[in-house]
Amino acid sequence: MIREDNITLESLTEDLQRDKITLKEYVTRSEHSNLFTTVINKKVLSALDAHPSVYQEIFEVMNVGDGQGSTTRFPNLYGVNPEVVPELSEIPFGEIDETSVNVEPYKFGMRMGISQEMVDDNEVGLINWTVSRLGTRMGILRDQESFKALHTFNITAAALDQSIPTYMGNRNRGLYYTTGAFTNSMTATAMEWEDVLNTGINLMKNQTITIRGETYRIPVYVDTVIANSVADIPLKKILRASTIVVATGIGGVDHIAKTQLAGTNLWQGALKVVTTPYQARGTCYLAEGKRGLVFLERKPVEISQNANWAFDAQEVKATTRFMPAVVEERSMFSIRCGTA
Numbered sequence: 001m002i003r004e005d006n007i008t009l010e011s012l013t014e015d016l017q018r019d020k021i022t023l024k025e026y027v028t029r030s031e032h033s034n035l036f037t038t039v040i041n042k043k044v045l046s047a048l049d050a051h052p053s054v055y056q057e058i059f060e061v062m063n064v065g066d067g068q069g070s071t072t073r074f075p076n077l078y079g080v081n082p083e084v085v086p087e088l089s090e091i092p093f094g095e096i097d098e099t100s101v102n103v104e105p106y107k108f109g110m111r112m113g114i115s116q117e118m119v120d121d122n123e124v125g126l127i128n129w130t131v132s133r134l135g136t137r138m139g140i141l142r143d144q145e146s147f148k149a150l151h152t153f154n155i156t157a158a159a160l161d162q163s164i165p166t167y168m169g170n171r172n173r174g175l176y177y178t179t180g181a182f183t184n185s186m187t188a189t190a191m192e193w194e195d196v197l198n199t200g201i202n203l204m205k206n207q208t209i210t211i212r213g214e215t216y217r218i219p220v221y222v223d224t225v226i227a228n229s230v231a232d233i234p235l236k237k238i239l240r241a242s243t244i245v246v247a248t249g250i251g252g253v254d255h256i257a258k259t260q261l262a263g264t265n266l267w268q269g270a271l272k273v274v275t276t277p278y279q280a281r282g283t284c285y286l287a288e289g290k291r292g293l294v295f296l297e298r299k300p301v302e303i304s305q306n307a308n309w310a311f312d313a314q315e316v317k318a319t320t321r322f323m324p325a326v327v328e329e330r331s332m333f334s335i336r337c338g339t340a
Contacts (some may be wrong), residue, residue, distance in 0.1 A: 014337075108145075154182055156185065200333040226285040226286060240273075292328030
């Protein structure tokens with residue numbers, strides 16, 4: 001008897017071997033056909049969770065149900081402040097409509113086939129590998145689109161690195177990410193990294209904005225540096241080493257890799273290093289993690305399976321609805337640090 005509690009592809013393989021039943025015989029039973037779909041779902045979602053995504057380190061993930069409409073509006077709260085309220089006085093109403101950002105999730109999806117020959121030949125291992133790759137690709141998609149949205153918003157960086165497309169997904173279907181520019185930015189091609197970090201961190205702490213004649217401080221406490229993977233080890237050497245690195249620029253790969261030891265490193269552990277191949281090579285960012293960047297998830301990854309008679313196969317479909325976006329551009333400090 002095939003056990004049905006906590007079944008996985010691995011446990012299914014063991015059951016088939018122990019009970020001397022083939023996968024073809026297994027899926028022909030009505031109750032086992034549904035269970036096989038459950039097994040595939042678990043494998044895809046397990047591979048999705050196991051993928052080392054980094055977007056969650058800087059994007060605030062917001063799960064909103066399908067019942068909340070197609071577009072979510074993020075109002076600007078810069079000018080909203082608590083006021084002193086004398087006894088029996090009216091409590092002031094905060095005006096949040098200076099500016100706002102509307103984020104509309106889009107559907108992403110893909111299909112893969114499990115051939116009838118794979119079922120007939122009892123190739124559970126190959127099916128396992130196939131559906132695992134499906135889950136991994138769905139995981140990669142989230143990193144890819146998140147950093148693409150960040151890069152595209154910074155129009156200066158978009159002009160610098162043409163290798164990163166501005167459209168959603170892997171093919172141009174006419175849907176594009178929002179373009180713009182960050183208020184806080186600098187060019188640091190030939191500057192030393194100490195100067196760059198110090199300048200960016202202090203500007204972010206002391207930035208102000210004027211709304212309706214009133215000036216407000218909107219400090220951002222930088223705790224993260226975001227860069228392309230090519231700078232991963234050099235950045236970690238700078239920010240995690242116990243000895244200080246001098247005469248080093250953050251303005252490019254060649255500068256960032258040069259090191260001279262000079263003593264105690266005051267920058268050790270000051271910033272988290274987040275690197276990804278989906279980040280533009282010519283730009284890096286200073287940010288406060290999960291502030292100003294949102295990953296709006298309308299529907300998590302959903303798996304379904306059905307028969308494809310035309311190709312004599314079982315079809316596995318994975319879909320999701322989400323949209324990454326910049327909703328507070330003053331939360332980021334853009335550094336142009338070389339060529340793409």
